Amino acid sequence: MSTDRTEIQDGGERRRAAEKSLKRGFLPTEVPGYEPERFLGVGAYGEVWVARERNTGRRVAIKFYAHRGGLDWSLLSREVEKLAFLFADRYVVQLLGVGWDSDPPYYIMEYLEKGSLADRIAQGQLPVDEAVSLFRDVSIGLIHAHGKGVLHCDLKPANILLDQDGKPRLADFGQSRLSTEQAPALGTMFYMAPEQADLEAMPDARWDVYALGALLYCMLTGGPPHRTGKTTDIFERTPELTERLAHYRRTIEQSPLVSGHRRRRGVDKMLAAIVDRCLAADPEKRFPNVQAVLDALDERAARLARRPMMVLGAIGPALLLAVVAWFAYQGFSTALRQSNDALTARALETNRFAAQFAARTASNELESRYRIVEQVAASKQFRERLAEALANPELHDLLVRLADPNIDPAEQDSVRRQFLENPERQTLQRELTAMLTSTTRPSEEEKVASWFFCDAGGVSTVRVPEGRTIGKDFAWRSFFHGGPNDLPDSWRPAPGEHIQQTTLSDVFRSRSTFRWIVAISAPVFDLSPEKKFLGVVAMTAEVGRFVDFPGGDDQFAVLVDNREGDHKGVVLQHPLLDKLMEKETKLPDRFQYYRVASDDLPNTPAREEHYSDPLAVDAEGGEFNRRWLARMEPVRVRDTDTGWIVIVQEDYETAINATLSKLKRGFLYYGLIALGTIALVMAGLWGMAKRLSGNQ
Numbered sequence: 001m002s003t004d005r006t007e008i009q010d011g012g013e014r015r016r017a018a019e020k021s022l023k024r025g026f027l028p029t030e031v032p033g034y035e036p037e038r039f040l041g042v043g044a045y046g047e048v049w050v051a052r053e054r055n056t057g058r059r060v061a062i063k064f065y066a067h068r069g070g071l072d073w074s075l076l077s078r079e080v081e082k083l084a085f086l087f088a089d090r091y092v093v094q095l096l097g098v099g100w101d102s103d104p105p106y107y108i109m110e111y112l113e114k115g116s117l118a119d120r121i122a123q124g125q126l127p128v129d130e131a132v133s134l135f136r137d138v139s140i141g142l143i144h145a146h147g148k149g150v151l152h153c154d155l156k157p158a159n160i161l162l163d164q165d166g167k168p169r170l171a172d173f174g175q176s177r178l179s180t181e182q183a184p185a186l187g188t189m190f191y192m193a194p195e196q197a198d199l200e201a202m203p204d205a206r207w208d209v210y211a212l213g214a215l216l217y218c219m220l221t222g223g224p225p226h227r228t229g230k231t232t233d234i235f236e237r238t239p240e241l242t243e244r245l246a247h248y249r250r251t252i253e254q255s256p257l258v259s260g261h262r263r264r265r266g267v268d269k270m271l272a273a274i275v276d277r278c279l280a281a282d283p284e285k286r287f288p289n290v291q292a293v294l295d296a297l298d299e300r301a302a303r304l305a306r307r308p309m310m311v312l313g314a315i316g317p318a319l320l321l322a323v324v325a326w327f328a329y330q331g332f333s334t335a336l337r338q339s340n341d342a343l344t345a346r347a348l349e350t351n352r353f354a355a356q357f358a359a360r361t362a363s364n365e366l367e368s369r370y371r372i373v374e375q376v377a378a379s380k381q382f383r384e385r386l387a388e389a390l391a392n393p394e395l396h397d398l399l400v401r402l403a404d405p406n407i408d409p410a411e412q413d414s415v416r417r418q419f420l421e422n423p424e425r426q427t428l429q430r431e432l433t434a435m436l437t438s439t440t441r442p443s444e445e446e447k448v449a450s451w452f453f454c455d456a457g458g459v460s461t462v463r464v465p466e467g468r469t470i471g472k473d474f475a476w477r478s479f480f481h482g483g484p485n486d487l488p489d490s491w492r493p494a495p496g497e498h499i500q501q502t503t504l505s506d507v508f509r510s511r512s513t514f515r516w517i518v519a520i521s522a523p524v525f526d527l528s529p530e531k532k533f534l535g536v537v538a539m540t541a542e543v544g545r546f547v548d549f550p551g552g553d554d555q556f557a558v559l560v561d562n563r564e565g566d567h568k569g570v571v572l573q574h575p576l577l578d579k580l581m582e583k584e585t586k587l588p589d590r591f592q593y594y595r596v597a598s599d600d601l602p603n604t605p606a607r608e609e610h611y612s613d614p615l616a617v618d619a620e621g622g623e624f625n626r627r628w629l630a631r632m633e634p635v636r637v638r639d640t641d642t643g644w645i646v647i648v649q650e651d652y653e654t655a656i657n658a659t660l661s662k663l664k665r666g667f668l669y670y671g672l673i674a675l676g677t678i679a680l681v682m683a684g685l686w687g688m689a690k691r692l693s694g695n696q
Contacts, residue, residue, distance in 0.1 A: 091141025155211035213278020403457030479505035563643030569595035
């Protein structure tokens with residue numbers, strides 16, 4: 001049973017009815033010829049039971065009125081009277097018998113096992129088609145009732161029962177009126193028209209029109225219009241009936257139009273307009289009668305029936321146009337794709353040559369430094385002078401003490417000062433400076449950060465230019481031992497644990513600029529047949545100067561250290577680093593942590609065509625956050641891979657997409673003009689056909 005109650009009782013009467021409804025453990029009174037089966041529900045005036053007729057076994061519904069006197073007796077009389085008028089109408093629940101003299105009085109009606117429409121709505125919103133079908137049948141039932149002079153006046157889901165075929169039957173005519181009656185009749189909150197909520201209102205067919213709209217709205221949305229928790233609470237807390245009715249009228253008349261049904265998928269504009277007109281607060285704006293509602297439904301059905309033909313008339317040419325456009329688009333897309341592939345392949349091939357050129361440039365730079373370092377390491381004069389100086393007992397003793405890992409820090413500082421001031425070391429420093437000056441050309445000096453020599457124990461003996469590193473042990477550095485990474489600074493070499501040939505060291509950061517530095521080192525042996533190891537001579541250089549590529553902002557070369565080790569993937573040279581060095585004296589420290597993962601290198605066709613710049617993630621690298629075409633080449637020296645790679649990357653937009661975009665824009669421009677012209681012609685023809693069909 002629905003919880004919606006017909007507004008007829010005041011607060012005290014409702015409480016008494018509720019108390020009576022609790023006492024339903026047995027049939028209120030015996031009904032001759034019928035066996036009670038179960039309690040069905042309770043209403044404002046009594047209760048309903050399901051019973052079985054003893055003679056036929058037919059199930060019926062028996063409605064008992066709570067008490068005989070006063071208003072309840074008139075309700076029974078009125079309801080029986082209206083049901084008698086509508087006897088044998090298939091849209092109305094049929095009256096089977098009346099217990100006038102019983103206490104309490106009752107009447108017997110046919111029992112419909114599918115329950116009420118309220119029970120159906122409680123399971124969820126109805127499909128739009130089902131809701132419209134039920135709405136139409138209810139409208140027809142009301143037309144039949146109105147045709148016999150009966151106004152229902154309390155139409156709601158609980159008062160519509162469903163037969164075995166799911167067809168609706170009108171029930172509960174307790175508030176109904178004959179069209180000739182002038183007595184007021186109250187319906188149920190949120191289903192009755194606002195003007196009906198007046199104890200002096202005269203019955204009007206438009207009351208049932210409003211209730212019809214509320215009924216359809218409820219089927220589509222799951223609840224009646226204007227019902228909210230707030231409004232329901234206010235009505236429940238208003239004890240006086242007249243005050244509650246007045247508040248209800250104000251709520252309906254002052255509230256904006258409901259829109260829940262319009263948000264329901266499948267509700268077309270015509271159906272929404274029918275609901276809106278039924279629910280108009282002003283009765284003059286409502287349908288004048290239920291027949292007008294049914295006429296509007298029929299007009300909607302006719303339009304919907306014509307719609308497939310209208311749609312077909314529009315879709316047919318549109319489909320033909322779409323097929324032609326699809327083939328044209330596919331052809332053009334294929335041409336664009338082939339052009340894109342050809343331009344991309346050509347750009348990548350160009351980048352491959354550019355990467356090879358840049359890699360050869362870096363290789364030549366390294367080869368040049370290899371030769372210079374080897375020339376110094378092989379110099380007879382240099383080796384003789386080193387052997388002589390290192391043979392000096394005092395200098396030798398100082399070097400041994402400096403290489404001792406167990407030396408006390410205070411003693412180490414003292415020994416280092418003695419070492420720096422040692423005349424033999426100072427003489428060696430001057431001679432090496434003069435030798436390098438005569439060996440290195442001015443252009444090469446600009447590319448060299450420093451020269452230094454470490455003895456067989458790894459102690460920095462001389463450095464050009466002189467610096468704070470003299471006298472410190474560097475045996476743990478990769479340029480001395482030849483490993484891929486620097487070792488802990490406490491590491492000391494065993495005999496023979498040093499480089500055997502010219503070596504490219506692991507990169508390290510400059511103290512002054514924070515740019516990456518690399519050392520090219522070579523072993524130095526004396527002139528004896530035994531070739532005693534004297535130490536390592538090395539040249540350092542800023543890596544950012546190795547690749548000289550005549551590109552621009554849209555195409556440039558990047559140098560990456562791809563050797564295994566602590567610095568794998570580090571970016572050694574990049575235009576962003578050069579731009580930052582023009583503005584600052586030091587590179588920001590964060591750049592030492594940026595890496596290019598092996599999976600991100602342009603070593604597959606997919607990565608070559610969709611390459612991401614390694615420094616685009618930096619706050620200063622926003623201009624590099626683009627799609628790039630890239631090719632990579634290794635830097636090789638003397639047919640040996642150094643582990644460095646050069647990546648030449650070119651902006652896809654500049655290289656490819658700019659040309660393709662012009663073609664696309666031209667195609668879209670003329671294509672849209674053609675489609676627009678055809679669409680206008682088709683729309684005109686369709687509109688004309690629609691107007692003609694509407695006039696028929």
